[in-house]
Amino acid sequence: MLPAVLQGAFSGARGSLLLCRGCLGSVGADAVAGLCARCWRGLVPLAEDRCPRCALVHADGDCPDPTAWACGDALWDYHGGRPPLGALLLPGLKAGERGWRRALLARVAVVALPDWAASVDQVTAVPSTLPHRLLRGFDFGAELGTLLAGRLGRPFELLLSKAWRSGRQATRTETQRRRLPRKAITLRRGAKPAGVVLLVDDVWTTGTTLLRCAQALRAGGAEEVRVLTLFRAL
Ligand SMILES: [Zn+2]
Ligand SMILES: [Zn+2]
Structure with a gap:
């Protein structure tokens, strides 16, 4: 007889549903992608009194966040649920977990969006690097952006690219090192952002x-630019 934890691991690998892959509790017929209904309820909305710019709650009301946008929000709290569902799902997605990805996108398709999302002109996503896309076999940011753009009736376009860093950082001067992060994200060749652009990502x-x-x-x-992510963490 295997310990319960190992049973869960093996049942997950086989795709049968003996134990929940999140809480390791028993799962019923309402489990989706190996996670029980209770774990999926970990998709918890953020606090109602959150800041409209940084999506966090400020005790004193003033937003200390020097962001380049007026509207920023996330659909769910990264730390919602027990175990926290965002912290469970996102590493899984990065490892190429297709069942979780489909289940999460199915919820994005029906969740309420911020009112201001309706008045954007186009949608784009935070870019991923080519090695990451090859490793996962899909570009989650682009899928997310395409889905949201479809819901909003606006075009989706990959406007940005992220450089695969070349050269070793240790060989660079201090000034070059500091400049590197800013230079790592650039407009794609031929991209012409216009009007109000909705920028989407998985986690903020x-x-x-x-x-x-x-x-x-x-x-x-x-x-x-307006920002919408699946999860807000901090
Ligand atoms: Zn569970
Ligand atoms: Zn704020």
């Missing part, structure tokens, strides 16, 4: 990558 943590993307979009001609 410090926001540095989102900020770099927003800056590149603004520099490339976007009038305004």
